[in-house]
Amino acid sequence: MARLLTSGDIRALSRGLGITPTKKWGQNFVVDANTVRRIAAAAKLDADDVVMEVGPGLGSLTLALIEIARKVIAVEIDPKLALALPTTVAHRAPEEHERLVVVETDAARIDPAQLPEPPTALVANLPYNVAVPVVLHALEHFPTLRKGLVMVQAEVGDRLTAQPGSKIYGAPSVKMAWYAKAKRAGSVSANVFWPVPNVASALVAFERIESPDANRVEVFGAVDAAFGQRRKMLRQSLKAWAGEDVDAVLDRSGIEPTRRGESLDIAEFIALADAKEALGGTSRT
Template sequence: MARLLTSSAIRSLSRGLAISPTKKWGQNFVVDANTVRRIVKVANLDADDVVMEVGPGLGSLTLALIEVARHVIAVEIDPKLALALPTTVAHRAPEEHRRLTVVEADAARIKPEQMPEAPTALVANLPYNVAVPVVLHALETFPSLRKGLVMVQAEVGDRLTAGPGSKIYGVPSVKMAWYAKSRRAGSVSAKVFWPEPNVASGLVAFERIESPKANRVEVFGAVDAAFGQRRKMLRQSLKSWAGESADAVLERAGIEPTRRGESLDIAEFVALADAKEALGDAAPPPQEA
């Protein structure tokens, strides 16, 4: 069994590597072993899971993940941390360290060819400033991802899991719903981090669903337009996406033009995209000069 990192061990490693957590990459290292164990338990991993861990840092969560997963692929943007992690894991988990692969890359832009194996689960303590793009990029780029548990800023977690009609329901909520069912899975004290963040943290769990049979680009275009001017009625906000056809698209989709984006669920955004495409297909061909 791996020897998990304690608060003193993390600070010692940091000094030895001349590493200080940086705001640039949103680094807040978890220094509490009980929190790490809790995250792995709530993630509900199987022995055959291939876990994609984003931002492993000094290895607090990594050491707990390799105890239960078949393979952990740690994606780290910081070159110094990426270089140091295999040595730390080999020292503290001599029996399991071969289950780890470290990939030095930006998780918000990583491509399948950069990964040694297709991941089945995403488990990570995500930098607050990039949490949403990282989660959505992972779900879009890796169809093999079946589930995940991410630690994020509490406010971000609320937005990812919000439903229609809520004041915090918006672009992240709808796009997450395209890929997965998500839920809040608990809160995390600021005291388990070094340095302590000045915001609350929480866990978000998700399970992939079959995405709608629709043009994702058009659906997301409708979502971006609707929430780009969220205080305006759809007949106005959707003009940046559907142009002067906005009213016709709404009518064909069976959606009242006086509604606002925050009242629509993912199925209604799909209906909008389908209606726009149908109207485009029905348009007469341009007349020859």
């Protein structure tokens, strides 16, 4: 069994590497082993899972994941951390360290060709400033991802799991619903991080659903337009997306032009895209 990192271990590793957590990359390291165990358990991994872990940092969560999964592919943007992680894992998990692969790159731009094999799960403590684009990028470009558990800023977690009609329901909520069923899976105290963040954290779990039979580019275009001017009625907010056909698109989709984007669910955004496609002949992507 791997020896998880303690608060003292993490500080010692940081000093040895000459690393100070930076706001630039949203680095807040988890220093509580119990929290790490809880996250790993909540991910509901199988022994044959290939986990993509974004932002492994010094390896707190990596050590817990590598005990369970067949392989952990750690995606790290910081070159110092990427170089040090294999040594840390080899030292503290000698029986499992060969299951680790480190890829030094930006997770918001990673391509499947950069990984040794397709991942089946995403588990990560995500930097707060890039959490949404990283999750959506992973779901778009890695269709083999069946499930995931991510730790994000509580407000981001609320947005990813929000339902139509709520004040926090927006583009991230709809786009997440295109790919997966997502739910809040718990809260995480700020005190388990170093440095201590000034925001609350939450766990979000998701399970991929079958891709809708629709043009994703057009659906997301409608979503972005509707929430780009969320206070306006659809007749106005969708003009930038549908142009002169906006009234015809709304009429064909059966959606009242006086509604606002925050009241539409994913099925209704799909109806808008289908209507535009039928009227304008946009190609499917």
